[in-house]
Amino acid sequence: MSTSDTSLLGALGHDTAPVDRPAGELRALARLTRSELRLVFRRRRNIALLAVLAAAPVLLGVAVKVSAPQNGEGPPFLAQVTQNGLFLALTSLVVALPLFLPLAVAVVAGEAVAGEAGSGTLRNLLVVPVGRPRVLLVKYAGIVAYAVVAALLVAVVGAVVGLLLFPSGEATLLSGQTVPLSDAMLRAFVVALYVAAMLAGVGAVGLFVSTLTEVPLGAAAATAVLTIVSEILDSIPQISAVHPYLFTHRWLAFGDLLRSPVSWHQMEVGLLTQVAYVAVFGSLAWARFTTRDVTS
């Protein structure tokens, strides 16, 4: 509490000195973020979604073990899995990226503001007071954290299951060179981070949609639909002029990480696209949320 309150303290006629010292601005933000992370990661539904995501690499690994794919069959990297188990991590990410991962992120993002508004807890938070920009910031941090955990989970479970079921050792890159397992693992890790970054765009879209409604599942569904529409548009060659502006366009550019030397250009553009989407939809969410009447 600042010293400018002194006159009012006098008027109130009693001592209102806070019993606890105020925390620093950053420390306070960190504390609220931790609280948000607990809220996101302790929610059973969100944990169940992660469990479903983790099951995908297991199923995929078992399927490939039972019946090895012919060369060129199935999603990218599937054929390589039988030579090096680590590729199961990459195949899993490729399989999960179009639908499962964005769906999970859309559910968490849709819940962000709409969930708090729908259950009425938003008004409690705002009168604490948690300023509205801070609510958005912390909510977005929760969404991104969930996206990172989801992507890493798919990659880690894929790598573990793959290395258990299939040969390990040196890995052959797409460009033909052979690299040690540790090098391949590092590349797989960066791929997972790239995937998480791609999901940040979904999260920003979801955060904005979430400020428009008080129905969290509606916001989640709308976000998932937007993602799918973007992917469908991306698959129509006649409108290729639009493709570079779609946030899903360079989602699978991470294959370039498996070449030597690594070609960063596509991924850089992919990351910049996400930055642009986060900036635009973050601003929209801010504009909407900081001016809206909270009547729930």
Place this chain on the structure above:
Amino acid sequence: MTAAVGRTTVPAPWHDDDTALAVTTTGLSKRFPGGQLAVDALDLAVPVGSVFGFLGPNGSGKTTTIRMLLGLVGPTDGHTTLLGAPMPSEAARVLPRVGALVEGPAFHPYLSGRDNLLRLDAGDRTVSARGAARRVANALDRVGLGAAASKRYRAYSLGMRQRLGLAAALLRPRDLLVLDEPTNGLDPQGTREVRTLVREVCAEGATVFLSSHLLSEVEQVCTHVGVMSHGRLVFQDSLKALRLASENRVRVDTPQTRDAVAVLRAQGTGEPAVLSGDVVADLAGVPPERLTEALVGAGVAVRQLVVERPGLEDLFVQLTGEGFDVDE
């Protein structure tokens, strides 16, 4: 009814003197996008240290007003101050000193009562994390939820939920409590506890702004009242003044109602009426003993003569023009 009561907004009698005010609004209005004028040019003035009963039927604009006071809803017109600071521009500085329960309790159903309060405590950047457990435990104990702290909110009864809402408002010492229908869903024992709580908080020096659609709920704790009807403030004064605004009536139990009416009229009371067999009239300053004498002198058989003061509830209904009906 006195001149102070009408269908226009009434400035508080203490508006222009030096009384320190915990809450003020000037011309506060809210028109919702649908075109409905929910709050119409409200001039509230809540003295520091008072327990201000904010009364009105359901739908008369109380909750919208409270939401505007706290910055949840933006007014279409007018200004608000809380604890001397303009809202919502000073919200970050003022709201930590304001405990609020708005439109019933709302918490995360899958978190325990304790975790729900810890979540709100985590949002308060004017306190440190170190005291969180103690603040939450104190608040829960204060509303009698200490034993149910670890239970999920989902499993709470309506009364326990209401208590948790009060605990959130009491997480730290406050200078102003804004409680919207705090006794909703509470049994008589719980209602009494809320009253005790309000008195305690007030004794500690805080101002309490208490909304209710039932005058009887707040009558025993309020020092001041404001009465809302159709989005307007139709009365605002001390409870004492509200009582004075009501005139004493005389009720005569007699078989000769027509004679009694004539006698009362001759004595200069308010226009007498016959209500369920009794003759009733405003005293209008006529000493009741003179009425007794006149009635007996005129040969009217009087079984009973009572001077009554209409209950505040009657007054409330007079002011708002209705009882439990919902305003639209």
